[in-house]
Amino acid sequence: MAKLATFVHVTTNEGVSHVFTPADEVPAWAASKITNPKAWEVPPSASRLAEPTPPAAPVKKAAAKRAPARRKATDNGTVHSD
Numbered sequence: 263m264a265k266l267a268t269f270v271h272v273t274t275n276e277g278v279s280h281v282f283t284p285a286d287e288v289p290a291w292a293a294s295k296i297t298n299p300k301a302w303e304v305p306p307s308a309s310r311l312a313e314p315t316p317p318a319a320p321v322k323k324a325a326a327k328r329a330p331a332r333r334k335a336t337d338n339g340t341v342h343s344d
Contacts, residue, residue, distance in 0.1 A: 264306035
């Protein structure tokens with residue numbers, strides 16, 4: 263069984279970041295992206311790396327924030343009244 267030697271950060275193709283620790287079981291999609299041999303205490307087998315990647319969850323885009331409305335100037339050009 264593959265085992266990490268340290269904490270590893272892996273980013274999916276969609277840009278989602280995951281952190282794996284030596285205590286975690288690393289999925290095949292993440293193991294195939296960890297290319298530094300020093301990250302592994304026990305490297306994964308070649309057959310484990312050949313497992314299919316799970317389908318990605320749809321990514322929702324955040325709504326664009328709008329700037330607050332500006333106050334209109336009065337006829338004489340002043341914005342504030344005293």
